Amino acid sequence: MMIQIDQLTKLYDDHLAVDQLSFELSAGKICGLIGPNGAGKTTTMRCMAGLIPATRGELTVAGCHVSGDSLQLKQRLAYVPDDPPLFDDLTVGQHLEFIGRLYNVDDHRTKANGLLSQFDLLSKINAGATTLSRGMRQKLAICCAYLFDPQVLLLDEPLTGLDPPGIRSLLLSVRKRADAGATVVISSHLLAMIDDVVTHLLVMQRGRLQYFGAAADLRSQFPHAKTLEEAYFAATSNESGLPESAALDQVLEIKNMASDLTEPTLDHLALPRSESLGEASL
Template identity: 30%
Template sequence: MSIKVEYVSKIYGDQKALDSISFETGKQRIVGFLGPNGAGKSTTMKILAGLLPPTTGSCYIHDVSVQHDPLKAKKTIGFLPENNPLYLDMYVREILSFGANTHRIKNKSRHIDDVIIQTGLLTEQHKKLHQLSKGYRQRVGLAMCILHDPAVLILNEPTTGLDPNQILEIRALIKMLGKEKTVLLSTHIMQEVEAICDEVIILNQGKIQDHFSLDDMSQRYPKLSLEEIFVRLTK
């Protein structure tokens, strides 16, 4: 078990953003986390990343409670939020050095060199972030996520706003990372899920509608595409 969510609810005033959701994922799996806007995906991801407390329920990353031992849990998590907040006046290597210092990484130069190569930033490493295309900024965000070698990546719509070539490049990178890490990936692109994910969780109005392996999809939903399944479960 890599990620475990037990009866998590989140209430804002009179609005219930999450309604007692529970799910588990295995290790080294890429999990598509799907749902319409307002379904509760971002809220769930923020709770898992330790940025937002649940109203009720518990979350675990590799058997470590996010609520009771947040520092230990966060050491095993790399989180890329939807808006990918970066300091645009910093250089690529500079922001990675900043991240390495935050995580107190030993041999940080070697780690920075490794993630620059891994995320394809070699030709851009001496540029300022505001000089980069959105695709390369997403690569920097992913580099920041994996700098401390976390076991779990939580990625909120990492390909939004990218052109088709950039999307393919980021997908390939996520697919490669999924060979060694568990990836929880939020996206609205069904083709993306089918291309890189091992399993799917569909959320609607704060509730889990289904959780299944893509290998079992044809038996579970005969003759239906993933898009048709999504519509059926969320309409």
């Protein structure tokens, strides 16, 4: 198994952020990590990446014990957080030059140019990081993560700020990485976007595991659910006792996205019932 998480528990003082989470994921799989805000998704990823220590539990990622093999883990894993930090004093090209040298990537400049072209950043190669839009910063961080071909990719809300072509490029690249043997964990509130890419789903709520398994199996547990969103709402509302409308208040629902990874278009947008389109901040 490429990822083995056994009884992961994380406490912040008296707040239980992750509660005895266990799952395994093999090479070449793409796992969608989903749940409402505060479910423990980012904390789980940060523990897996070795950025924060688990309070309890055994975590093995890419053959490394997270608590003890930190150097080897960094060579095999890439974590891209939501709103990734960049070096303000470096250009786009210098970021990739730094990563290429740090990881001793063969022919890193040719590879870097290919990634920048793939994510439509080649024209920004000499631009400073502070001049980039949110979406461009996100794409640059993903290029840096891809450059050294990590065995495990942890992508926390990677679709944030991306335009439709950027979303398409990212999802295609995730599928390509998995086909080459990488294991990918991707968190997103845009469930319809990742529906056609993920092989597995890990659903969390209030720090606890609600479901883990094949994406298709989640729908089979809720036969009335026609979409991933509906199955997700059913899975989370069952534990909480909340009606489906309450679950809708926690997750942005986008339906009828293009399912073949062509350029996405929005046909339906569901907002919290208490907000009008003019009042909602998206």
